[in-house]
Amino acid sequence: MTDPVLPQHLPAGVTPIVVAHGTRSPVGVATVAAIADLVAQRIGPTRVAFVDVLGPSPTDVLRDLDGPAVVVPAFLASGYHVRVDLPEHIRDVGRENVAVAPALGPDPVIAGVLLARLREAGWRPRDAVVLAAAGSSDPDACADVRRAADMLADLTGGRVDVGYVTTASPSVPEAVAAARGRGARRVVIASYLLAPGLFHTRLAGYGADGVAEPLGADPAIADLVVARLVAAALPAAVH
Template sequence: MKLVLAFHGTRDPRGVAVCEEIADLVRVQVNVPVLVAFADVLQPDVRAVVDGPCVVVPVFLAAGYHVRVDIPAQIGVRSGVVVTSPLGLDAVPVVRERLVEAGFRRGDALVLAAAGSSDARSLATARRAAEMLGASAVGYVATAAPRIADVVAEVKARGRRVAVASWLLAPGVFHGSLVECGADVVSAPVGAHPLVADALVRKYYEARALVLRTA
């Protein structure tokens, strides 16, 4: 069964490059076709790529609207297609590593920055990621409140050095806004990382095994 990696989609070429880099990391671990599709913005969409039995793995940090509604709607009623859970909290160890790379120091006040969503489950995932990282607060770039710049300003007013953990998959407009949020340290996005590939491959094999057992 082929593996379809479903990304959000972005017009930023850096973000598109990250999608391809993640796919390349996955390809070296599996002996099946690995295709890239997008839930929004770019083509090919998931509908165009899912043309037979396959496992669709959403490369999203939470099960928001695109994961729960858009991707299943694009797939429709097709036999032999399985959609796994998103990357989600499996990205937390990578975020921790990105923080260290950015210069995070013990004693820094840690704040998680997420894109924001109108989906309660997506916001709950961001809060859980913050707990796992030991962050004291969560701020959002868009859609949800409080905004990350306000959270950073509040924490800095207490005389603390502030580090922002980027709960974002790839560079783009959202991550660019974090650079201007006033924090002392801002980590890079999750990006293409071996641990991301490992998580996606694991989801693929678990889903494929379930299909074979129930076939």
């Protein structure tokens, strides 16, 4: 059974909103803006909101809108911000005409971009791979990261270990050391991060032979955002 083919547009009058975590890194903020610009090229004007660090918040953006909206969490796992924080923002507005899409990750599209970033970083098929994620105390979010590693392993044809920059274990340095302990001559880190920032900067000091760039403003990521937005908006448009 094949997946249904979705239209590449939103119902009339629906505003798309891309919600990201937020970062103090100007390059990270610019990356989120660039992703939103790519989305806008595909489906029209797109708003951006952040759940932490800087604004506008989802509450701010929704209060500025009169019509219906559809929100996509630009997160790579469904942790606290996706399951608790974002719904609270929407409840605070008291609007019923807001649809919410699932988080971006894990997804095979993201795995494909991760593989491309690995190749750009000099990864070769016999190199060990560590998927580096931000980290979370939420077991479901960590399970999402493990699924992302499995999807990447399907493409690399080899084992992909998980390491976390903060909070969860094993840490990225521990995962790199474990790969070397199994006899890996080269270890390359795949960055399970949407945009550059403090976490990606730290990866360079964790003992790997190469560090891939974050996913970034890749057209495939923009296409995935659009697919999430359209799929979430269609049921709301029926009612």
